[in-house]
Amino acid sequence: MLAYLLRRLLLSVPLLFLVSILTFVVVALIPGDPAVRILGAGHTEAEYHALDHKLGLTKPILTQYGHWLGQVLHGSLGTSLFSLQSVSSEVNQRLGVTVSLVVGATLVSLVVGVGLGVASVVWRGPLGRAIDAFSWAGFAIPNFWLGLILVEYVAVKAKLLPPSGYVPLAQSPWDWLQSLILPVLTLSAAGATGIAKQTRDALSEVMSREFIVSMRLAGLSRGTILFRHGLRNAAIPIVTIVGLFAVAMLGGTILVEQVFVLPGLGSLAVQAATDHDLPVIEGVVIYFTLIVVAVNLIIDLSYAWLNPRIRIAR
């Protein structure tokens, strides 16, 4: 069990390396020069070279990466080329927004998706077909578009919720919740419908298995069989897709934060990419990858919890 988790964790190390090197190499290819952007139009050649040197941009890429990696191992992600703030503090300020979004959207899509999926197995027929249609809509509608439509009808026309902005939890839990409802709904639409479809497929397969019949023949109630045995056995494919959607929704925050003007990691990434602010981009990418690693670890833990074969055999 422990060995299994350790092995899964080890797999995340190459992922972190791969993503950080990839980012470094790609960003180093950026034709626009950060030194030029920082200095603006009226700068001298000497100023330029001085800054270029100070930023370490004249060194070969590998040296730059080695320098950055050394920093990271000492717990620092460097400083932003523009705000001159430390990358860690800038990223940490925004982490809460993105994590709130991803956790909220994962929970909402899990509850709604599994609920709809179970309902469609219990009632079949029209509800099953409706869920099918619904899941296609959830898949095809771009979330940034859905977000704009929700802003238009729920926030602007009906004035039920704020159209944009973010209130930290510490400041006002009620306003925090209100500011998150629309973004979370937007983000979870695709996940909820995808999870509903997967739940329906997995659960109806399990419900046709022999042990379910033998439980009926043993006189157990429908509810016990469906929830305690059916859902439990269907849980692994459901959890797998929840994990994939959680990772996808993490990427989706970039668009949703843009639509709802939320100060999260995604909007920081967009800003830094536009500014060619390498340390910030690198920092955001590392944080995103760490969140992905955390999501995968949770998924692996739940596999082990759900499947005794993994828990015991390994």
Next chain:
Amino acid sequence: MSAISPLQTSGLEGPGSVPAGATASAKPPSLLLRVLRRPIGAAALIVFVGIIVACAAAPLLAPDGPYASSLLAELQGPSVHHLLGTDELGRDILSRLLYGGRPTLLAAAEATAIAIFLGTILGVVSGYRRGLTDRVVSLWADLLLTMPVLVVLIVVVSVYPSSLYPAMLPLGLMLSAAPIRVLRSVTLAVREDLYIDAARVNGLTHRQIMIRHVLPRIRGPIVVQATLVGAVSVLMASGLAFLGFGVQVPAPSWGSMVAEAASEYQQQSWFLVPTGGAIALTVLSLGLLGDVLRDAVAEQWTGVAPRRRPRVKSAGNAGSIAAGSAEAAPGVTLSVRDLRVTAPAANGTDLVLVDGISFDLSAGRTLAIVGESGCGKSVTARAILGVAPAGGRISGSARFDGRELVGASESQLRAVRGRRIGFIGQDPLTALDPTQTTGSALAEVVRAYSGCRAAAARGRALELLARVRLENPERIAGLYPHQISGGMAQRVTIARALAGDPEIIVADEPTTALDVTVQADILALLVSLQLSSGIAILLITHDWGVVAGMADEVLVMYAGQAVERTAAERIFDHPQHPYTDLLLRANPQRAPAGSALPSIRGTVPEPADWPVGCRFAGRCPLAQDDCQAAPIPMLAVEGGHESRCIHADQLQAVR
């Protein structure tokens, strides 16, 4: 935006479940034709091709140029002049959508081509070569699946801000994970096929085999993956453009048009509809096309339209109650009269699976139902407890302790199932929930029956395990089904059947799936339980040894009917039906040593092919013309012995 479609994951199972022996003998209609035959497939294909053609032919079709603006007509709704209205600069939205589709669709096509190219190569090679290559490729695909796609893309677009195309390279790379996985599993299945082995014998190199033999056969799954990856690519490409990456104002693209619409929605919310709608419609048509394609490909693999595995489902109240043909004899625990089970066939007609079975079972006695597979023995056993095959109906009568079970409600049946009639199935390992320890499985039914507390239920579970003579019940109670042997698992299911202190146990071939050495133990256990608690046993079997060891009475079933019924001690020496006679002769324990074991020629006919007359006539050595003329009734022979044969007298002559 989601990087996964609802299909991609379920797509893993679809084409992956290729029957290993599938051969392409008869050429099925082409994939395109099979897609067009389905209404949704035809609609999705027409919409998708329509969008592609319209965007490609934008210079011909668009009513205006992409930049032609009219300051007099800003932000208009749909009109005759501007079918989809105008934007903030008075440009025709339809024209801009047609032109704007080109960079979006081209970018998506680029990513799709890269993903499918990489996915096919890596998937086929890893599925074909297996071993280390396979493990490395699988790890690589796992790694790709965990990349935060949009973040990586944003990094790349910031390098080349003026165009989407460079970003499509890493997008294609990351999206290749799903095709790698799916095509790998399809290749694994294809590899098992005989004619690839034959190709190897013929001296082709591995590369030639992969290109000439594997690739053509996995064309279907490749196309399915292409549509799904394409759908996700369209979403990604338009998402990037929405963020302002890869677009050059004023050139139109779908994503950037949504962004323009977003900045104007306070004045004109209509603008949002056609822009986002174009993206949604394209993605939807691709996704639906992929779904239909997958079904069509599955049809190709299996040769027939996929049929669902029959789901066992209760007929519930649907079963009509026919009056029993005879009253139950006094002192009888279970009295079954004229039990019939029908189930809908593929063509919509009702098939009769069990055709008028009657028997009585008294306390402490054992009735054996004997016959070959496919005679309806198991269906009969389950029907007594109100469980019929999918859509099936149970009729006739099964009276138990004064209650009618046929047509009883689910809650009435639940009061009987397990609590008064226990059930033991054929394969103990599939009869237990794999995620539950044996102890918790037993405690669960104990609590359901008695409503006792968890601790008491656990104690009772241990008692039950001891009662079925499992050594060290505490240890067994903590084990999962996959950790115990078949024989131990069968003892656990017997313990479960005993949990409610039932008066009857229905045992459906309880030893068929077990080792020969274990079979005797399990039967001895059942016999001793019967002796100690007076349980009646309804035993389904095809093993005469079991009948000889346990049964008091025997009912022989053939093709859904009872063909012979008598006391167990009579059946071996005086069979009164040629089917029984042949079954007995085919029994290895009774055959003289050294002689060839006789077998019954032919097989049990399918329910749809059951004849009007004697159903065994086609395989019977005594069959004459009058056998097939009309249904044969059960005929009394002597001493309560009954047989469904009009030429049973000749049986004595043959012997």
